Amino acid sequence: MSNSVIITEKSGHKGYIILNRPDAYNTFSEEFALLLNKALEDFDRDDEVRVVIVKNNGKHFSTGIDLHELEKVDDSKLLEFISLMDRHNHTIANMRTPVLSSVKGYCVANGASLSFGCDMTISAESARFGTTAVNIGLICTGPGVPLSKLVSKKKAMEMILLGDQLTAQQALELGLVNWVVPDDELEAKTEEIADKLASKSPLAVAAGKIGLSTTYDMGFHASIDNGSKVFAGLCKTEDAAEGIRAFFEKRKADWKLR
Known part of the structure; x- marks a missing residue:
């Protein structure tokens, strides 16, 4: 197993991006964000890759920005740092290759931003989604942008300002995910959708x-x-x-x- 915080693999017409900071709940560090965007861009340039799958090692998809790293960022560098944390939303929107997120565990704050920014999402029943930064005195403005394209303004305000978590079924009903399956069927359902996409022109x-x-x-x-x-x-x-x-x-x- 690679020690990189982002692992990439390829199988046929499918490219895999594996979030690999399980001990840190797959939180976004500077290295993590840079490698995530590089992986997305590299797969988009690969003519053999017809669909990209973002998934995680460990129990949780991602619980947001690494607060230990955020605390150490100099005030003069904060905008640059936060812009990097949000860059995947620009990257995915500009890609020609569809991107799927395959979510299990907690998918909150900047982790939710990544899932919301993907073109389609397959979720395990046990997954939990939320824009939770307000609960620690921050705010999910980055995740709020893709969120606001998926739900009504009032619902987006509710989620961002209250910071409550949603079950996978609630996320499905709001249009934040496309499919909810039993946890042990997540990988198979993800592969099914990816193969279907890869079969198209x-x-x-x-x-x-x-x-x-x-x-x-x-x-x-x-x-x-x-x-x-x-x-x-x-x-x-x-x-x-x-x-x-x-x-x-x-x-x-x-x-x-x-």
């Missing part, structure tokens, strides 16, 4: 991911126009032509690498 999936991510910064009409532009560009690709041919010929499509 990489170009189509990338177009859909980038197209939807871009709309968050646009108004309604600009978003519609952007969607038309993305779809029209996809229609010009060989994968689009192959997909249509395969549909009419009633066979499995032969997708190209990106």
Whole structure:
């Protein structure tokens, strides 16, 4: 087992990012955040990787920023440090490759930010989610951004200002996770979803991911126009032509690498 705080592995068209600070509840240190973003960017540049899975070693997905490290940051460096803690949200939103989070245990504060920022989440029944920083005199402004894209403003305010934890089922009902499964089925369900994504046209999936991510910064009409532009560009690709041919010929499509 690697001693790195972030472990990367690859199997076929799947890239794995394993959070590996189990003794520290997979909290975000400077090294952890830097290596997490590097792993995301490296997999996004790898044309063989069609889906990225973020999961954890140990009992808990992540319980946020390492407070021992935060205490030591000089005031003049705080903005730089916190911006690094939030960088994964920029990185994932800009990626063409879909990112899944596979969550067990506590997924709170900046750990919740990582899960909320991923494109889809598979959760174990025992998982707990929360924007809990307010309970120690801090506030989850970073996690609050992806959170506010997933739930109503009032619910986001409730979660950020009260800092309560949610069960996996409550998170599912709010749209914060996509699937909740028994703990012993988490890995199998994650692989099932990853394999399904990897079987699709990489170009189509990338177009859909980038197209939807871009709309968050646009108004309604600009978003519609952007969607038309993305779809029209996809229609010009060989994968689009192959997909249509395969549909009419009633066979499995032969997708190209990106």
